[in-house]
Amino acid sequence: MGLDITYYRNIKAVEEPVGDDGTSFHYFAYSAIADRLEGFSDGWYEGECVGDFRAGSYGGYNQWRALLCRVMLGVEPREVWDNPDKWRDQPFYGLINFADNEGCIGPVWSARLAKEFTEGRERFARHPSVDNYDITKYDEWAEAFATAAQNGCVYFG
Numbered sequence: 001m002g003l004d005i006t007y008y009r010n011i012k013a014v015e016e017p018v019g020d021d022g023t024s025f026h027y028f029a030y031s032a033i034a035d036r037l038e039g040f041s042d043g044w045y046e047g048e049c050v051g052d053f054r055a056g057s058y059g060g061y062n063q064w065r066a067l068l069c070r071v072m073l074g075v076e077p078r079e080v081w082d083n084p085d086k087w088r089d090q091p092f093y094g095l096i097n098f099a100d101n102e103g104c105i106g107p108v109w110s111a112r113l114a115k116e117f118t119e120g121r122e123r124f125a126r127h128p129s130v131d132n133y134d135i136t137k138y139d140e141w142a143e144a145f146a147t148a149a150q151n152g153c154v155y156f157g
Contacts, residue, residue, distance in 0.1 A: 003055040003100065007144040009152035011040065011047030025155055029103040036094060039106035040153070050147045053140045055156075062100055064137050069096050071127045072120055091116040095141070103156050110148035117142035 006025075017024045027045045029036045055061040062077075069077045072092050080087045080096050087093050094109045105113070117138065125135050148154045 002057040003061045004052060004157055005055050005140075005144055006049060006052040006155045006157065007147045007152065008045075008047035008049055008155065009147050009150040011045045011152050013040070014044050014046050016044045025104075025157075027104045027106075027153060027155075029105070030099055033098055033103070036098060036103070036105045036109045038108040039151075045153070047152055050152075051143065053144070055137070055140075058100060064134060065096060065100070067129060067134060068092055068124070068138070071124055071130065091120060099156060101156065105145075105148065105154045105156075107149055107151050107153065110145045110152070110154055114142065114145040114149050117145060 008025075011027070014024055024044050024046045026043075027037065027040055028042045034042075056064060066077050069075060069080060069092070073080065073087070073090055073096070077096055080090075080093065084093075084097055087097070092113070094105060094113050098105065121138065121142065124130055124138055144154045
């Protein structure tokens with residue numbers, strides 16, 4: 001078990017499917033982070049599936065996300081989770097303060113994150129705690145958010 005990421009562009013609302021139609025997905029986020037849906041409302045969608053990747057086991061993903069938080073913000077994720085108003089305007093907040101198991105990040109937050117990933121890559125890559133695996137994951141996330149910024153979303157499942 002682990003966290004799989006699928007990313008879409010040009011999504012559109014559809015009727016709730018009967019059974020698994022293989023093309024539709026439920027666009028949602030937990031209520032505490034529902035602002036990540038900005039751009040579309042909760043519901044069923046389909047779109048152009050551009051790619052997917054495995055973010056890692058749940059524990060592995062959380063280790064990577066903690067590394068991102070330490071390198072880019074200088075704190076542990078718990079600091080961000082416990083003080084969201086303080087960190088909301090900081091880079092990578094939209095990913096660090098997001099569920100680690102399911103939900104969607106829509107086009108508005110994806111555009112913000114895509115910009116942050118682009119601007120932060122060199123800093124992340126040259127940090128002594130970062131290895132090639134970490135950079136590969138960073139680049140996968142960057143591509144996902146850049147794609148989802150095109151009227152799409154990043155789906156955590």
